[in-house]
Amino acid sequence: MSNVHQAITAHVSKQNAHLQQFLQLEEARERAIEEAVAACAAGRPFQVDLINRITSAINEHAQQGISPTRVYVTEQMVREHAAKQQV
Template sequence: MSAHEAITKHVTAQHRHLVRFMELDELREQAIERALARCAAGEPFGVDEINAATAAINEHAKQGISPTRVFVTEDMVREYAVKQQRRP
């Protein structure tokens, strides 16, 4: 394999890795938004879906160059929902 082919293969793999990270991160963000909306509406909510996506992101990060994410607690969602409600 030529150097050019090796570099192309490496860059392609990194790109694929980052695309998958962005997909997982978007799933996590959507789960966060749903939890926030339910919390703000005074409805019951959970963080299992958020943390499942977080676990997948963190596991994926072990395979390449993407960042990790922090696991979320219900208190974190409540605190953020209160902050959002205070914003003009």
């Protein structure tokens, strides 16, 4: 195997690992959003702290590779999303 081939393989492996970690964080963020929206829709108290901790981890992770960043979530955003789902 040539040095170029090894370098390309290493680069692709690194990118794949980066994206796999992003997907795990993204899934955790989506679950946290769904839980907050469900609580809000049911009239229960909810917080966005966990969502935004995961968002922060995603954004820090994005600085090290090719994955996208995500916006921080406010309580108002959760309320608006819950209201749209109830229509």
